Amino acid sequence: MKRSPAWPRHLAMVAVCFLMLVPFYWVIKTSLTGENIYAYPPRIIPVEPHLFNYVDVWYLIPFARYFLNSLIVTSMAICGNLLFNTAAAYALTKDFPGRRWLVLLFLSCMLIPFQATIIPAYLITSWLGVLNTQLGIALPLLSTIICIFVFKASFEAVPKSLIDAARIDGLGEWRIVTRIMLPLSKPAIATNVILSFIWSWNAFLWPLIVTRTPEMQTLPLGLARFMSVLENTTGSLHAFVVLVLLPGVTIFLMAQKEFIRGLTSGAIKG
């Protein structure tokens, strides 16, 4: 059976990949260059490359502070997600009166996009007194409906005999979840962690609304804030961009499979 030759497809894919990588290269090149970045014509290879733009960024911008804030918010979001979603999903696997209505309620909550809630969410957060704190930023991110259903599907696949055996052994409900169901749901846990990581790490609009002082800002906010301050003729802003993107890209490259599986399962169930 004749198959069409592979090289035109390879060529097309290489061209596509080249186009997708051009912005990355351009930003890295600008962050390394030693000349005035507004000089025309812009060089393809950086002139007199040096890494001192990164040193500049480190001392000019409270990078550590922003990174810490982002880290705290993301950790809270991931922990909250794992805890709350597991509990809710386990409860949804049991049969109790009103369960169908609850599932319907959850599904309809998914229809409400975050952007439709920002004004009252801001008012609620300020009423709760957690405005301008990391907890206030993390609060809406502590549970997501897609992840609940991912866990629910995974829990429902656990054979009932195991659960019954555990109950006979006298394990409490929460122990059943942690000792039996969670170890069998490792993909669901990975999906949860990845999805909550992306949404909390990259969140911009919500932290923008909730933070009132620069000390509480997360990385995306720091980036936007220093966009105007650092518009000088060196590549410091671009060095900042590269530094900000590095954690996300590294984690993605390390956890590609889980990333992609998380997105597809989340999207398909959504």
Next chain:
Amino acid sequence: MTAAPWLARKRTREAALAVCFLLPALSIFFLYRILPLGWNIWLSFHSWSPLKAAQFVGLENYQEMLLDDEVFWESLGNSLIFIGCSPVAIAAALGIALLVNSDLKGAAVYRTIVFLSYPLMTVAVGIIWRWLYDERAGLFNYVLRSAGVIDQPLPFLQSYDFALLCIIAADFWQVLGFYMIILLTGLQSIPIHLYEAARVDGVPTVARFLRITLPLLRPSLFICIVVGILNSFTSFDLIYVMTNGGPGHATELLITHIYKSGFGQTRFDYAAALTVVQFLLLVALTWIANRLAGGNAGALER
């Protein structure tokens, strides 16, 4: 007999446990999804400022929005242009997915590279593309001027005509990987024996594509379209970083208008009305997409 009360107690105990387990997640959703939606609707019918109490004003906010507010209509038009451009992105992603899906060596590497742009912070993507579009040292102006297409640098992000398209291009770059992954998953779930049977029957490739691939991809295409619609209504990060509404209001979207009304002018009531309209539009568009996909979220009959 004591069996019945005991059973009742076990059921209530189970129900109580379920409620306990559900409470944290439910309270988050109640606080941050259901309550805000209701509050928005309530607020949109009132006139409220932080200084004085709310007054019921009926449809006044909506009247102002529909009759007096040009920015509203302009942002609506911009959102529709945005949505109109998403089929282009989906088609391109479909092409890439088809290429990657055919047994190509190193497909995983290609897939990673195309998908690399999706997990990035949208703010960073905005800054990168703003730099690419720069008048003095941007790559696009450099390429166009070197190729002799134009003499003077084009102010991409400051021109009334091109600014929105430029932002759409930046969003395109970021979301292409996501579409590709969704479509790839859909492609890989199509049973191969259908293709084999078609090839044995002598069906040409194009017809194979149109008759087998496309219909079976309906759920994935539906997801892509819904994501595209959502994107076009909610691309706050890109616009804030690249043009902040654009020259005049050429790149204003509903979400930026809401943000500026609510947190710039502190007109929470008007912003609430805008939010309600945006929400209704989103629901309507998703419903229309659902109908066009044949109902049931494009799910396939077995």
Next chain:
Amino acid sequence: MSPRARRALRIMRHRFVVAPVAFILVVAGWNLYVAAHDDGIITGSVRTSDGRPASGVEVVLLERDFVNYQEKYRTRTDADGRYRFDNMQVYIGQLEARAPDGTRSPRYLLRLWFRAQNTDVPPLLLPPPKS
């Protein structure tokens, strides 16, 4: 090796463990290096145009103040034409040598990897004296 030890070893080799551990080690190592070398000692020498060490010459360290460089610290070269600054909390600055007769060496752009890094800079060359 017992199964438990084998399993523990397999977990430790997993990329989710190796990568963060490697990262933490690198960060710790870097911090240790910085702590050992951050006394802010900047040394160098000044030479006249004929290559001889210039003693008694004033050397100025300018610190960057967002856009401009402001004169901050001064010292004098000793008999061998060498000078030394102590406890300089800078990571970017300029060094300039000023001869008594008013001639100045070209400014040397000092860029360090971290604040108060101990460095030894290339010699500053004084131009020929005005005649």
